Amino acid sequence: MNIMTVTLTTEAPAEHWGKADVTYQGTKATIHLSGGDELRQVQMAARKIRTQGINYVQLEGGLWNLHSQWAFAQGFATAKTGYQVDWCGSDADKETLNHRAVAAQFARKLINDTPEDLSPLSLANQAASWLKNIGGDHVSFTIVEGQELLEKKWVGIHAVGRGSERPPALLELDFNPLGADAPVSVALVGKGITFDSGGYSLKSSEGMLAMKCDMGGAATVTAALGLAMKEGLNKRVKLFLCCAENLISGRAFKLGDILTYKNGTTVEVVNTDAEGRLVLADGLQAASETGAGLIIDAATLTGAAVMAVGSNYNAIFSPQMATLQLAQKSAAAVSENVWPLPLDAWHKDMCPSAYADTANSRPTKGGGAGGASNAAGFLWRFVSPEANWLHVDLAAAFESSASPLWGAGATTHGVLTIAELLKD
Structure with missing residues (x-):
């Protein structure tokens, strides 16, 4: 060689x-x-x-x-x-780098996998298996799939995924090294759209080509948890992956549909390509039910975030300034880039509906001005007011073509930041 x-x-x-x-x-x-x-x-x-x-x-x-x-x-x-x-x-640096490389390679393979090879259930199972191999008996999980999602009132994941022949799924995973009654310190939520056609709000061929990466949030939070576990994480963390394919068929959800979520919030679908926030709404409610003091979600959510911060930063949002500062400190410690974008209480109302409590977007291209903040405002409706919450819009997770900094495909930018947050 x-x-x-x-x-x-x-x-x-x-x-x-x-x-x-x-x-x-x-x-x-x-x-x-x-x-x-x-x-x-x-x-x-x-x-x-x-x-x-x-x-x-x-x-x-x-x-x-x-x-x-x-x-x-x-x-x-x-x-x-x-x-x-x-x-x-040093041996210590080599060990850290090896742990990072294993986690990054896991995320990179998932994100770069073809949509045919990576179904929603495959994503959930691969994530659970990888973490189980690291955490052993400290890891337990369940996968809720297909019609069972409706029975448990996870209506967003079910609606987005029902147009595919391959069922949608919610992975609920518990890493608990402390014992049965230990409180949950952090809950992680990842957007796991294994392919996004846009649904009836159909994407162009150019816009659709890279949409195997739309499960980048799920890969990022899974890899971050695995990395933190490898580095000795000693707190209870729950992980929720919201997995679905957004396809067109006679069963697919439609514009004008109204979803009634578990917390009673009604949502009018005005854009089936704003599907990520619909599945994350379920995951954030599940995370809130754990009583975790900190909830972190990650998603390749909006093109607006890319337009705002470019492709070498991830956009971050939180109602709590201290949470934003902690995220910035964690990113700086591992030499990754984050940048806070606005999130005020009125952003919850920036997607109005005449038929429901809110719409899932605005009926304009890209969701209109402030689209990334409006999406974060939508998600805020589904987060417990008692929890600190960080929303990471992964503008830097994927490169459609090679750049001077990155090869084409998954970058894994964001994995280290979230792993560092878990340690903090």
Whole structure:
């Protein structure tokens, strides 16, 4: 196997290399740091090395640290397997990096999987199996599927998924290392739309092509929990994955339908492509029922969030300033990017309906102005007022095509932030 060693230097390249930020000598590559955002420079350099056909690298030298090695690995990763990064530095850093790599690879594989191979039930089962393998007897779970969802009044997941031949499902998983009567510290909720056609609010072919990634929230919270467990998490956490395919058929939900949720809230469907918030409403109610002090949901929810913060930040929302600050602190600790967007009580009323308590969107393209905040306001209706709540709109979870920082496909950006929040 051909191995290229990669080192860091703060020295400029030799004159004949011009302004190159990566230079080569035999089987050695050198990344030339020029000040400023060095992690970004490292990640971009990793992309360049990878796109030149290099599959196996050994990081070497005293300038590497935990953050720069992870930045390199993120830039080096691709949807296609068959590559490897060997770490350097302390045994503690190597162990942390290995744990991160396992969690990220789990999330990346799920998100990049084809919609045919990853059904709602498959997503729920794979997530439960992976966490069970990590947590052993501390992990228990149930999967509610198909018509049973209606019997338990999980109307959003059922409505969105009923147009598919493959049944929708809600995974309810409990990680409890403390004993039967332990309180639930955190509840995680993930959007698990394994494919989103838009339903009768049909997407274009270009808009639909990447919609295998619409379960990115479910993959992100699952991978985050698994990573925290690997790093010794010692608190009770419950996980809820809201899994469905949003397809068109004679059974599919329609514009003008009204859903009555478990908490009594009625919702008029004005856009079947605003389906993520419909399934998350069930998950947030289930999370609220646990009595958890902190509820975190993650979802590839709105294009509006991407327009607001771009694809290198995840947008965050919370009614509590302290929760936003904790999320920012956690993201900074692991060198990920989050940015808070507005969420006020009046955002709950920004999707009015003449027929129900609220609509699931506004009947305009993209949900109109402030679409990401309006979506968060909708979700807020389903969160216990006693809980601290963080909503993560995963603008940075997926790249439709390769960029200077990321290979095409899943980025797993957000996994480390939520794992850090679990530890805090």
